[in-house]
Amino acid sequence: MLNYIIRRALYVIPIGLxxxxxxxxxxHMSPGDPLSAVVPPxxxxxxxxxxxxxxxxxxxxxxQYFTWLGRVLTGDLGVSVARGREVxxxxxxxxxxxxxxAAGGTLLxxxxxxxxxGVAGYFQGRWIDKLATSxxxxxxxxxxxxxxxxxxxxxxxxxxxxxxxxxxxGGSTAWAWDAEHMRHLVLPVITLxxxxxxxxxxxxxxxxxxxxxxxxxxxxHAKGLLQRQVxxxxxxxxxxxxxxxxxxxxxxxxxxxILVETVFQWPGTGSLLNSAIFERDLxxxxxxxxxLAMFFVLLNLIVDVxxxxxxxxxxxx
Amino acid sequence: xKSKGRQTLRSLAVxxxxxxxxxxxxxxxxxGGELRVGMTAADIPxxxxxxxxxxxGFRFMGLMLYDALINWDMSSADKxxxxxxxxxESWSVGEEDKTKWTFKLRQGVKFHDGSDFDADAVxxxxxxxxxxxxxxxxxxxxxxxxxxxxxxVYDAATNTKGxxxxxxxxxxxxxxxxxxxxxxxxxxxxxxxxxxxDAVGGDWNKFAQSxxxxxxxxLVQIVPRERAEFVPFKxxxxxxxxxxxxxxxxxxxxxxxxxxxxxxxxxxxxxEAPAPDAIPRLKQQDMVISSNLYPHVWSWHLxxxxxxxxxxxxxxKAANLAIDxxxxxxxxxxxxxxxxGHVSPADPWYxxxxxxxxxxxxxxxxxxAEAGYGPDNPVKVKMMISASGSGQMLPLPMxxxxxxxxxxxxxxxxxxxxxxxSLLDRWRAGAKAEQAQGAHGINVSYTTQDPxxxxxxxxxxxxxxxxxxxxxxxxxEEMDVLLNNASLAFDPAERDGWLAxxxxxxxxxxxxxxxxxxxxxxAMTKQVKGFVQARNWFQSLxxxxxx
Numbered sequence: 001m002l003n004y005i006i007r008r009a010l011y012v013i014p015i016g017l018x019x020x021x022x023x024x025x026x027x028h029m030s031p032g033d034p035l036s037a038v039v040p041p042x043x044x045x046x047x048x049x050x051x052x053x054x055x056x057x058x059x060x061x062x063x064q065y066f067t068w069l070g071r072v073l074t075g076d077l078g079v080s081v082a083r084g085r086e087v088x089x090x091x092x093x094x095x096x097x098x099x100x101x102a103a104g105g106t107l108l109x110x111x112x113x114x115x116x117x118g119v120a121g122y123f124q125g126r127w128i129d130k131l132a133t134s135x136x137x138x139x140x141x142x143x144x145x146x147x148x149x150x151x152x153x154x155x156x157x158x159x160x161x162x163x164x165x166x167x168x169x170g171g172s173t174a175w176a177w178d179a180e181h182m183r184h185l186v187l188p189v190i191t192l193x194x195x196x197x198x199x200x201x202x203x204x205x206x207x208x209x210x211x212x213x214x215x216x217x218x219x220x221h222a223k224g225l226l227q228r229q230v231x232x233x234x235x236x237x238x239x240x241x242x243x244x245x246x247x248x249x250x251x252x253x254x255x256x257x258i259l260v261e262t263v264f265q266w267p268g269t270g271s272l273l274n275s276a277i278f279e280r281d282l283x284x285x286x287x288x289x290x291x292l293a294m295f296f297v298l299l300n301l302i303v304d305v306x307x308x309x310x311x312x313x314x315x316x317x
Numbered sequence: 318x319k320s321k322g323r324q325t326l327r328s329l330a331v332x333x334x335x336x337x338x339x340x341x342x343x344x345x346x347x348x349g350g351e352l353r354v355g356m357t358a359a360d361i362p363x364x365x366x367x368x369x370x371x372x373x374g375f376r377f378m379g380l381m382l383y384d385a386l387i388n389w390d391m392s393s394a395d396k397x398x399x400x401x402x403x404x405x406e407s408w409s410v411g412e413e414d415k416t417k418w419t420f421k422l423r424q425g426v427k428f429h430d431g432s433d434f435d436a437d438a439v440x441x442x443x444x445x446x447x448x449x450x451x452x453x454x455x456x457x458x459x460x461x462x463x464x465x466x467x468x469x470v471y472d473a474a475t476n477t478k479g480x481x482x483x484x485x486x487x488x489x490x491x492x493x494x495x496x497x498x499x500x501x502x503x504x505x506x507x508x509x510x511x512x513x514x515d516a517v518g519g520d521w522n523k524f525a526q527s528x529x530x531x532x533x534x535x536l537v538q539i540v541p542r543e544r545a546e547f548v549p550f551k552x553x554x555x556x557x558x559x560x561x562x563x564x565x566x567x568x569x570x571x572x573x574x575x576x577x578x579x580x581x582x583x584x585x586x587x588x589e590a591p592a593p594d595a596i597p598r599l600k601q602q603d604m605v606i607s608s609n610l611y612p613h614v615w616s617w618h619l620x621x622x623x624x625x626x627x628x629x630x631x632x633x634k635a636a637n638l639a640i641d642x643x644x645x646x647x648x649x650x651x652x653x654x655x656x657x658g659h660v661s662p663a664d665p666w667y668x669x670x671x672x673x674x675x676x677x678x679x680x681x682x683x684x685x686a687e688a689g690y691g692p693d694n695p696v697k698v699k700m701m702i703s704a705s706g707s708g709q710m711l712p713l714p715m716x717x718x719x720x721x722x723x724x725x726x727x728x729x730x731x732x733x734x735x736x737x738x739s740l741l742d743r744w745r746a747g748a749k750a751e752q753a754q755g756a757h758g759i760n761v762s763y764t765t766q767d768p769x770x771x772x773x774x775x776x777x778x779x780x781x782x783x784x785x786x787x788x789x790x791x792x793x794e795e796m797d798v799l800l801n802n803a804s805l806a807f808d809p810a811e812r813d814g815w816l817a818x819x820x821x822x823x824x825x826x827x828x829x830x831x832x833x834x835x836x837x838x839x840a841m842t843k844q845v846k847g848f849v850q851a852r853n854w855f856q857s858l859x860x861x862x863x864x
Contacts, residue, residue: 033742038369038457041741042464042774045783047456054456082369083360084457084522085541093541149574156582164578165570171543265570267543275359275542280738 001308008304012297019293020072024065027286037279038082055081057282068286077287082279087287090272095291097172098268101261102253104189109196109253110246116197117204117242118235124209132201139198148191148263155187162186165265172267188264192257196249203245207238240311247303251296349562350863352845355570355579355588357707361545364536365455365525366445366509367462371707372764372854373589375505377567380855381547382429383507383530386420386439387500391851392557394609397664398853400500404434404508404531405488408500410807415495416470422486426554429529432512436482441511443480447471453514455521466502467769468492496804497812501767533558533859534565544568561847561862580604580840586863587841593650593711599840608652608836609850612765614659615710617700617719617758617830618775620748620789625757626696627789631688632728633827637674638681639726645718645833649710652838656831658824659772660765663852666772668817670824674831681726695727698757706737708762710835716760719832747782748789759788762835766854768812772819773800776828796822 034057039048052058056067071078077087113136120132156164168174168181175181211217211234220230261270269288276285356377358370366383368374380389388403404423411417426434444451446459448471470479470491479491492499513529514521528536531554534547545567549560568585570576573592579585581602591599596606617636619627626632642655657674660666682691690696702716703709713734720730733756735743743752744761753759765771774785777800778792799822803815823829837850847860 032739036742036745037738039460040371040464041745042786043460044464047460047463050456051460083541084363084525090541152575152578152582157578160582162582163584164582165575165584166543166568171540173538173540173543262572263575265568265575267540271542278359278738 001312004308005305008301012301015297016294019297020069020290021065023286023289023293024068027282027289028061028064032280034081034280034282037281055283072290077290078283080276080281080284082275082281082284087284090284091269091288091291093172094267094269094272094288097167097175097266098254098261098270100167100175101185101188101192101266101268102250104185105192105196105253106250108189109193109249110200112193113197113200114204114242117201118208120201120205121208121212122231124205124212129205133205136198136201136205139194139201141198142194144191144195144257144259145263147194148187148260151187151191152263167267188260188266191263192253192260196246196253199249200242200245204238204242207241208234211237236310240307243303243307243310247299251299254295254299255292349560350844351564351566352562352587352858352861352863353566353568353585354858355568355576355585357571357573357576357589358569359571360542360569361539361567363458363461363525364528364539364545365458365521366442366507366528366530367458368507369461373707376855378545379507380532381534381565381858382528382532382536383509384532385504385507386422387504389504389851389853389855391853391855391857392849394849394851396852397612398851400504403504404439410495410497410499415805415807416492418490418492418499419483420488420490422488423554424486426531427552428510428513428531429535429550430510430513430516432510432529434508434531435485436488437485438508438511439488440480440482442506442508443469443478445509446506447473448476448478449473450476452519453511453521458521462505465505465769468494468496468499468502495807497807498768498773498804501769504767533560542569558857558859560859562858565858577840580842586845587839589839591838591840593648593652593838596650596652596838596840603843604840605843605845606838606840607848607850608838609852610654610661610663610834611837611852611854612660612664612771613708613762613835613837613854614656614765614829615653615708615715615760615762615832615835616656616659617760617832618744618788619829620753620757620759621791622748622789625748625789626698627757629688630826631684632690632696633830634672635681635684635688635726636723636728636830637672637827638677638684639722639728640674640719640830640832641676641722642674642833643676645715648714648718649833652836653710653833654836656833658820658831659829660820661834664765665813666768666816666820668819668821668824670821672825672827674824678722678725685727691727695729697729697731699731699733699755700758700760701733701735701740701743701753701756702760703737703740704734706740706762708764708835709737709760710762710833712760715832719830744786744788745782747787750782758830761788764854768803768816772816772823773804776800776819776823791828793822793826 035048035051039051056064079086080090116132116135120129123129152164155162163184166184168184217230220233258270258274261268262274269292272288276288356373358373362368362370362374362378364378364382368379384403386403386405387400390399390401404426405420406423408418408420422436428434441453445453445455446463448454470477470493481489483489510529514524517523526539533550533553535550536545537548538546547565553559570579576588577591577595580588600606621628646653646655654661658667658670685691703712716732723730744759746752774780775787776791776796777787778797781787781790799815799819803812803819806812806815844864845861846864847862849860850856
């Protein structure tokens, strides 16, 4: 088990390096000048060149990459071209905000998904299964952006019941876990939760239904185990698959949703990426994508380790 | 039961009395109130002096925190907004040498940090923008504004500077050649506090967190991408610009639907640029829509490179006669004014053009026939347009409307639609550049706030790429003479007279395809009072209060 964890942890190093190459290449392959969004169109060419030099964009790409990588290894993600702020500082503000939203989305999406999926799988083919499956398909199919706007129109504009944007009257710096601020969480969390809810419902349903048809379940019944004891075995057997899907979904949620955060003006990593893309702010874009990608890598590591703890066959593979 | 009811009544009465007493003894509600503004920008504009985010950055950051030597008059909604004394009480050009400008500075002016404003502060601020050896030099800040002051002398090789201290409250500027537009250039240079720069360790990023200018507002909080909070600077030198509000909070909400929802749900009190189709709904909800003509023009900038069909003045005039501007104004919900030139007839630079931009498809067809074109032999043009962008209004439906209008007279338009920044890249590159891909025109809306922005940069022969944004390579020596005469006329009336001649010639030769002027609609709750929407890209929040 320990060997497996060490081996799996060591994989993070080449994966991380691969991620830096990919992030850098993708960002630099995208069309457009990194300075065009920050320099007014009337600015003379020599001024643009001066800035290009100041930000190091005049150097060959491999040199830029290794310079950036060198800084990244020391924890320096550079400075945002558009805003002049440290990328690390931008992420320090944005990441916790996204985590708050992700926590809400995880709680709602995973709980509903597990419940609906479990019920649908257990009552496969019955009306309740059809209802849960319909909810799941709707959840997976509804576009985030559209749902967010509709919720805003209904609950903010028409009913005036919930705020339409932001993290509260004082913004993220004044965030508190009180009713006033929680009201700001309601609509974005619902919007964010629908996709993971749908995916987890479908995964759990399929897994539970499959396990219920396996011979060992009949054997457990035959041994005279109570229904809840049988279900405990089913849940344990369904856990690895569900956990893998939940891990991926948690990764997506922690990565921040550009669409949800943009619709609700939530100042998280999704918003940050949105600004960076529109302003072609390469250091900010690179830094944010890298950090989010590493979250994903680390989360997968954790999920793999937990999976192997639940299912020892995993670590033997 | 009865007794319990009486007890409840008594409790309620006591509670009500306590509430009344508390209300009476509590702190009095401040007179001005708090205004929350939803901006169109995606982030809080840079707060260190020269703002980014275009003119919205000037409006909701630059001119709130800072003053220039010359300010814009934003006190009237009824007349074109002109220049007024700012941190300079007066300015004059040399009698003999018209390249020398003397600025007499205002006495007793303080920066927000309490330090004095004087001639040294002015020189320090110009060094900040030009002198690469100065510790306060900022290439980023320079890139945001230096192009707006092209006349000033600066030679890095010899360290020759066009700014000089005469005494503690007098500064002399030198321009490369006589240029009467210089006051219009100096009004964009906003002056930051040297003392505060030193206090924050000579770091502009730290300065941006706690900036100090001489403007009527002080910044008390800035949260990136979320909000900026301003309170009045009670020691501001101009008592007529003392803010009435207690606090202004600016919030970036780039999506127009999100801005509208924020206003309707009571999270902001004021939004910039509501979508035209949202305005009826806003009115229905008792929101106030403020709008006014301002120096903006929405047009097609035409290519004059060899082979462009726009080289034929008859085609240019025909296109101008083919556009149903009333229809486009309706498309915009009435929130636009038909263009009759590059500037509006209310502008002192309008002049007396003989060519009237009316909707006359028959006359347009006749001109096309005269030029050898018609339905069987249409002119084919390719236009670069954006799907959105600052000042672009509703570019897709507006351009499609024009496409239909022009098809009716035998001009077939093909669009190259791109993202706003890509369009600006191509605009800067000019019509001959590879990026232009042979396009015959570009749709970028323009400010017409000052003579250089309005005319010179598009019309002077030498200002094509990379020297400037004469995108279409227009060149007319007679126009250059008129522009030169305008920049040599130091009497404002005489200068305006020459600019009127420039505009007259521009319209009579149909150098652009002009469509509408924006009227900058903004929506606010009924509680917002006192706002005077000046005919300017910039606005003042100092007279605003909450009822």
